[in-house]
Amino acid sequence: MQETIKRIEKIIYELEEINKNLDSREIRDAIENLKIFLYSKxxxxxxxxxxxxxxxxxxxxxxxxxxxxxxxxxxxxxxxxxxxxxxxxxxxxxxxxxxxxxxxxxxxxxxxxxxxxxxxxxxxxxxxxxxxxxxxxxxxxxxxxxxxxxxxxxxxxx
Incomplete structure (x- = not known):
């Protein structure tokens, strides 16, 4: 489970880096949904x-x-x-x-x-x-x- 969490955190980081150039609402929403999944707050x-x-x-x-x-x-x-x-x-x-x-x-x-x-x-x-x-x-x-x-x-x- 810990390995999966680390992998998702890495995906979030990568999406944030990609979105610095694209500034896509859809990518921001995907990041938000992944964070909800991880931190559920x-x-x-x-x-x-x-x-x-x-x-x-x-x-x-x-x-x-x-x-x-x-x-x-x-x-x-x-x-x-x-x-x-x-x-x-x-x-x-x-x-x-x-x-x-x-x-x-x-x-x-x-x-x-x-x-x-x-x-x-x-x-x-x-x-x-x-x-x-x-x-x-x-x-x-x-x-x-x-x-x-x-x-x-x-x-x-x-």
Whole structure:
């Protein structure tokens, strides 16, 4: 069984390498289905990629993590996918697989930044807003304008 898993992981890697040049939706779907088969983690209505990237980010960033915090939605007018809190930083992460929704969400968060900064957990901490999405010129320009960070969803999903 372990040999089969290694073989499938190798196939996933090879498909990802091939798709760097092709950028095929069908190949991305095949990769996603193989990852679902291997890791079988999918949360609710979210895509596997969304759930998978969230798990990867939880391991990447250190500190306390709040996932889909309903309490924060009341204060911020949006519900972050992940909120990381450590000694020096408050990191709000949005994972968005759709470019248009990403742009709209950036606007919404920007309009509510005053609420983010007024949270008691923001006191004496650097606030970082990170969007994990597909790299796109419009998204990168808007993120730079709003002083948000962008991570490539496919890089984070590796």
């Amino acid at each position: 999918k949360i609710g209505n979210e895509s596997f990629l969304h759930s998978y990237v969230r798990d990867k980010l939880l391991k990447k960033f250190k500190g306390s993590a709040y996932i889909e915090s309903k309490e924060l939605k009341l204060n911020l007018n949006f519900r972050p996918d992940i909120v990381f809190l450590n000694k020096d930083e408050l990191i709000i992460v949005e994972i968005e697989t759709d470019k248009r929704r990403c742009l709209k969400k950036m606007e919404k968060i920007f309009k509510n930044l005053d609420k983010v900064y007024s949270l008691p957990i923001s006191t004496n901490r650097k606030v970082r807003i990170i969007f994990v999405t597909e790299r796109d010129e419009k998204i990168l320009r808007k993120a730079k304008f709003y002083n948000f960070e962008v991570l490539d969803i496919y890089e984070e999903g590796k």
